[in-house]
Amino acid sequence: MQDTSKYLEIENVLQTFPTPQGEFVALKNINLTVQKGEFVTLIGHSGCGKSTLLNLIAGLTKPSAGTLICANKEITGPGPERGVVFQNHSLLPWLTCFENVFLAVERVFGPPSKKVGKEPESKASLIQRTHCALEMVGLTHAAQKRPGEISGGMKQRVGIARALSMEPQVLLLDEPFGALDALTRAKLQDELLSIVAQTQSTVVMVTHDVDEAVLLSDKIVMLTNGPAATIGEVLSVELEHPRSRVSLAQNTQYQEYRKAVIEFLYTRQQHVEKMA
Numbered sequence: 001m002q003d004t005s006k007y008l009e010i011e012n013v014l015q016t017f018p019t020p021q022g023e024f025v026a027l028k029n030i031n032l033t034v035q036k037g038e039f040v041t042l043i044g045h046s047g048c049g050k051s052t053l054l055n056l057i058a059g060l061t062k063p064s065a066g067t068l069i070c071a072n073k074e075i076t077g078p079g080p081e082r083g084v085v086f087q088n089h090s091l092l093p094w095l096t097c098f099e100n101v102f103l104a105v106e107r108v109f110g111p112p113s114k115k116v117g118k119e120p121e122s123k124a125s126l127i128q129r130t131h132c133a134l135e136m137v138g139l140t141h142a143a144q145k146r147p148g149e150i151s152g153g154m155k156q157r158v159g160i161a162r163a164l165s166m167e168p169q170v171l172l173l174d175e176p177f178g179a180l181d182a183l184t185r186a187k188l189q190d191e192l193l194s195i196v197a198q199t200q201s202t203v204v205m206v207t208h209d210v211d212e213a214v215l216l217s218d219k220i221v222m223l224t225n226g227p228a229a230t231i232g233e234v235l236s237v238e239l240e241h242p243r244s245r246v247s248l249a250q251n252t253q254y255q256e257y258r259k260a261v262i263e264f265l266y267t268r269q270q271h272v273e274k275m276a
Contacts, residue, residue: 004036007202008057008170013066015052025228026052030066032221032231034170039196039203041213043261044223050206051174053223057204058084058172071169080108083163087175089155091147097154098143101162102130108166133165134158136195153184160192164199171196173205177212186245189215193243210265214257215245222264233264 013030016023027049034040042050055061056068059077068075070082091100109129111120121129134140137157147155156176163171177185189212196203207213213220217237224232237257239248248254 006033007036007038007071008032008034008204009067009069010053010057011067011069013053013056013063013068015049015056015061016064026226027230028228029230032234034202034204034219036202037200038218039205039216040219040221041205041207041217042221042223043207043210043213043265044229045225045265046208047226048223048229049226050223054084054172054174054204054206057170058082060084080166081169082172083166083168083170084172085156085159085163085174085176087178089147089159091155091158093147096144096146097134097139097150097158097161098130100147100158101133101165102126104162105129105133105165129165133161136164136198137161137191151184153180153188156180156188157191160195164195164201169202171201171203173203175206175208178208185212190245192216193241197242210258210261213261214239214254215243215248220257220261222261235260 010030010032013027014025015027015030016025018024030053042053044050052061056063057070057075059075059079059082062076075082091097092103095103105126109121110123110126131140131143134143137160139154139157139161142150142154147158150158159176177188180188193216195201205216214237220235220237221231222233222235223229235257239251239254239257
């Protein structure tokens, strides 16, 4: 029986990159455990290696040392069990929203199927999966539009739909709302909370936004400043679900979590820099 308290495990990870000036240490001594169904955010100043860590979990890069394990299997490369949504939506501009999502669905569930132990599905089933994914993010009406015909927020929804359509065990989000205006960002945050509640997904998300981290997270992982960044503190956010941004604005516990993250980022880290 699988231990869901250790669904995603990062053990003693080191990440270095060669440069003309010598070896650059991006991350060191990274140890983290994520439970099944947990929403975890990675937060820290620019250059602290948040996206580098996310890319390691996605299997897009390999660690210089250490191991990453998902569902008792070592991560050795990309896989459909880990869906990724980037800050840049990465949609193919010549395809419609439907076609962008269908491409992923066909890749995972069509012949040859990438889902272990599953037979390839019929085209009708693949089409149904695509429609369901678009419906989940509220984009049924835009299915036949191309990326150039929709807003930035809608493009990000297509990216999320594409990732969800693969039924990933872990959803990886690299600042998916970072380039959006405040109102659109807030709306998509609320939609993401609803989607995660519906799918029971395990989520790891990179963010720079303290309020976003507290609103969405079960656990906030705070990274120290780079180079050689590591995990400085992990904060458990014990706020009840479902969460309402309006009611939380006056919530004392919410304010305490927010204060703790700000204190780490803007007081403790600045103090460390002055001491260095």
